Amino acid sequence: MSSDVRFTDFKSDKQPTWCPGCGDFGTMNGMMKALAETGNSPDDTFVVAGIGCSGKIGTYMHAYALHGVHGRALPVGTGVKLANPDLEVMVAGGDGDGYSIGAGHFVHAVRRNVDMTYVVMDNRIYGLTKGQASPTSREDFETSTTPGGPQQPPVNPLALAFASGATFIAQSFSSDALRHQEIVQKAIEHDGFGFVNVFSPCVTFNDVDTYDYFRDSLVDLQDEGHDPTDREAAKEKILEADKEYMGVIWQDEDASSYEDTHNVDTNMSEIPDGAPEDGMDLVREFY
Template sequence: MSSEIRFTDFKSDKQPTWCPGCGDFGTMNGMMKALANTGNSPDDTFVVAGIGCSGKIGTYMHSYALHGVHGRALPVGIGTKLANPNLEVMVAGGDGDGYSIGAGHFIHAVRRNVDMTYVVMDNRIYGLTKGQASPTSREEFETATTPEGPKQPPVNPLALALAAGGTFIAQSFSSDSQRHTEIVKQAIEHDGFGFVNVYSPCVTFNDVDTYDYFRDTIVDLSEADHDPTDYDDAKSAILDADKEYQGVIYQDEGSVPFDEREGLTDSMADIPEGAPEDAMDLVREFY
């Protein structure tokens, strides 16, 4: 780990405009600390963000960054990593951005297992658009647009990730700074797609899933009888609807990242000599 890099090196000169008390402050601080603790620097880090309150994070972090369109942050991150494997790529999103319009990209990113990190700020509501129910909102959660609740069960992103073949699935709480940082650090160090769902409370529009609620209900898997390398243990934890878990839920220690699989080149950015002409021949043949 480089002693010259501090998490403050990842802070930009832009002041966050999140609501005071927003969980995204803690989520971002943990991301910056984890990047510094793994020896990364702003010069070798690329942050991609989607749409929503979480989409502002690339502006508030000092690194290479791109603010993508709704639900499309993961394809940008994957393309960046494959084009330049030397970059530390971190994708940030929210529950609306990642598990609604971006759900298809999420599943395929998980199964593709590119060596990158995906951090989702899950506040169980659409915050930027003033408080509609999100994919992870409770079935009875009342909002102005769903006064009697969404009347449908919430998406379980951890279950989606496990079913899609996820090799690193974790959950953290933005207010628990040390544990959140540790978990994101483990996701970065994982050989493959590191997925962290973060409880990141919305203090303005969600008065149900609050800081107090999570502090009172979270069970830390590091203090429980849980083996993150055991698939059945992971499945049991993920499907336990009565618990809010924090920690590494599942990790495949034999994970092989996408770009290291047999038949792929060392760098997807290396174009073999003659490839452009060959490509044009295919175009001519097709038309």
């Protein structure tokens, strides 16, 4: 991988159609910078996106990419990575994609611990369908489909990941460009499933979880002297009800990735032009 890759190399020539001021701009910029900073190039990177505003990211980034069906981005990323472990796999999605329709895949991708990065652009609203409640919307958040609020507690994605056996859990804020990039970078560098929940405000449909709200309320774990390898401390922070954190919350540096435990080390695109040489051994097994 060439060291002269710049983050703009990851930009496609397509102009984003996100609303002006959308958090997704900052989220994507940080991802591109983190990819360049970790020595990746567009030709060796695979971006997988789901459906929703976040799903458009595959169009705006320049890399090998698949814009899949709603909620299934993680399984696609899993297949890509296991078929060619030399690729850098970056999966992106929204809170609806990851924690609603794709929640089942989220749990199992976390516990599988394939070495890829999952960035969730969490705006706590369904933006593309013009403002309905998402699984992370507040209990009293009024929308067209939930006039009195969802009246259900929001999903705590960090806790869901932790309970599923995550080896890397982080949270960032799209408008804190430096910290966001730094955190995504750590997720990429993590040997295993790097999960980053990014607060990526929707300026059009969410007037509660705004830039101002996150700016005022987010506590940077860096300032708290938090040790992400301390399991108990991580658990406490993840389950804390009245505070939201930014930074790497939990990292298990000793965990083995799926690739390690399953000896995944082959670029499967390379195959012979006929059956394997010892193919008849397979037949003889049936004697």
